[in-house]
Amino acid sequence: MSEQVTLTVDALGGDHAPDVVLDGVAAALSEDADLHILLCGPAESVEPFAAQHDRCKAVATTEFIAMDEHPANAVRKKKDSSIVVGCRLVKEGEAQGFFSAGSTGACLAAATLVMGRIKGVSRPALCxxxxxxxxxxxxxxxxxxxxxxxEYLVQFAQMATIYTEKIIGIENPKAVLLNIGxxxxxxxxxAQEAFSLLKEQVPNFVGNGEGSDILPGNYDIFVTDGFTGNVCLxxxxxxxKTLFKALKGxxxxxxxxxxxxLAIKGGLKDLMAQVSPDTYGGAPLLGVKGACIVGHGSSNATAVKNGIHTTARIVRTKVSETIAETVACKSSSKQAEPGQGSADAGDR
Amino acid sequence: MSEQVTLTVDALGGDHAPDVVLDGVAAALSEDADLHILLCGPAESVEPFAAQHDRCKAVATTEFIAMDEHPANAVRKKKDSSIVVGCRLVKEGEAQGFFSAGSTGACLAAATLVMGRIKGVSRPALCxxxxxxxxxxxxxxxxxxxxxxxEYLVQFAQMATIYTEKIIGIENPKAVLLNIGxxxxxxxxxAQEAFSLLKEQVPNFVGNGEGSDILPGNYDIFVTDGFTGNVCLxxxxxxxKTLFKALKGxxxxxxxxxxxxLAIKGGLKDLMAQVSPDTYGGAPLLGVKGACIVGHGSSNATAVKNGIHTTARIVRTKVSETIAETVACKSSSKQAEPGQGSADAGDR
Structure with a gap:
């Protein structure tokens, strides 16, 4: 038996919400007997579902943050949206983590503004x-x-190292700076300044890596600013997608x-699964108090299920607590003003 | 009959030099009867080759710039290297363009320092x-x-537009800023500041494009800073490469x-050719006086041949002259200090 975990889930997150979200929640609940879900969304969706599923409680919300809304503004205005309520329940201790496949920007803004940054973390980062x-x-x-x-990249490296060890299961992962040589x-x-700081402060930092090193898996962790990282991803x-489409042709x-x-169909399906973002089901925002995972907008039920499992694992392996104990204390960098940062992301 | 063009070629450029370079030069000469080559490299390589090929003259050089040397320092010190001599002959009017598959950084430094920037161009850019x-x-x-x-990105967009129209043959190409939303x-x-300037000053600028828009070909031109562009490429x-390797498996x-x-081998070979960088054979440094094309270090003879043809086309279609006439005059941005910039590139 594993530790009991309660998560909030945004029933309205993603291009195919609420149906795929509900399917994903049902699958996650049936696979993890120690998982409890607080399902946030419109009463007509979440209440009948919760009535039919053990360990699921409906949290009726009345507002919705669309993909194209300004993240921070929407989070400030729509206090009864599924995203803001999901994060608030974590803040209030009703749940330990939040999962959504909705607007990345809004989730980051809500997690940062509502859950709050871990003390000593300059900027939460999407990993x-x-x-x-x-x-x-x-x-x-x-x-x-x-x-x-x-200097932010030092903490990005430290937080990503904790995530990689605990969730991906790679011991002493090799971290590089994404660079052009x-x-x-x-x-x-x-990049030159970040390199010096990383070399000085991050023991598992092994140097520069290039764009051509990413997919071949030449290193475990690529540290970068959020602009370059988002473009790269x-x-x-x-x-x-373009290559698979051409292959189909x-x-x-x-x-x-x-x-x-026909003969290679099976192998190709495996390959497409290997490069699909659905396996981990989402990206965690590291550095906030509590777990926050944002799934891809195009998530299917499997991706939602996996995203929920990943969120539960982050809670059970105490990723945030470890960040609070190590990264935040270790950090010599000047602390940023509270409430700053985040909410820059395009919708992934 | 097309216009007579004389190009300098670096016999020592690339991982498989000088053999593939000589093969590429031979092929280019035989396909273009109006092409003349000044082949720069060690006497023992270039002299016997030139003796056997019409319209090819040997230019014996005694120095070599390796891939891992500091570009600007190497260019300043090694005056008799094939790269520096190749650029100097263009500067002196003996040739109109230079091709090398050698160190990108050294070629950019040599072209900028030796050939010189076009007046009014703030920063030459690799396209x-x-x-x-x-x-x-x-x-x-x-x-x-x-x-x-x-503000540099305005000229990058203008120069890339001229190149796209003249060399790729797309009229009024759609240019976007590579961004994260x-x-x-x-x-x-x-990015926000670049966006405003591009919107104001570049008529064929149509907005932001994302990393996911590149390979699907959703736009004709992606304008970006050299760091993001290099990581992206x-x-x-x-x-x-990783996907094709997995397919092979x-x-x-x-x-x-x-x-x-076996059945899909032909189609797959075509697809691999479509995504191979060999078709155009190299990237031009736009904004210098004369044509300078840098090929991929792993260029084969076909890539070298195509790179030489592209260089000749840039000369014949007067890309640099058009940049001098339009971009440089149009530009309202403050001019940069001479001799600055370039030579940042990792070896592509």
């Missing part, structure tokens, strides 16, 4: 597992902080290729 | 064609300027998949 046929690769930040100071002196002024998604070009495609 | 199954996509800057001011207000402070390369997994692979 993602980039799915690769080689092995899982962690990148941080991928969009919470479009504007960074070099391997040599120590390469890169922009920002979306570039990988766009590249994979080849397969359907004539009867021989169709037969040929 | 590349990203090969996609959808259509060719132009990105600028991809590594000449790791540190940019937002589509809405006008998205992105870092840098290498990320696409790494992603394509699937094909070879058993006798059925091997048979299946």
């Amino acid at each position: 993602t597992v980039i799915p690769s046929p080689a092995k899982p690769v962690v990148m941080c930040d991928v969009g919470a902080n479009a504007d960074c100071k070099p 391997e040599e120590d002196t390469k890169g922009s002024a920002f 979306k570039t990988i998604e766009g590249t994979s 080849i397969f359907y070009s004539n009867v021989f290729t169709k037969l040929g495609a | 590349t064609v990203i090969p996609s199954p959808a259509k060719p996509v132009v990105m600028c800057d991809v590594g000449a300027n790791a540190d940019c001011k937002p 589509e809405e006008d207000t998205k992105g870092s402070a840098f 290498k990320t696409i390369e790494g992603t394509s 699937i094909f070879y997994s058993n006798v059925f998949t091997k048979l299946g692979a």
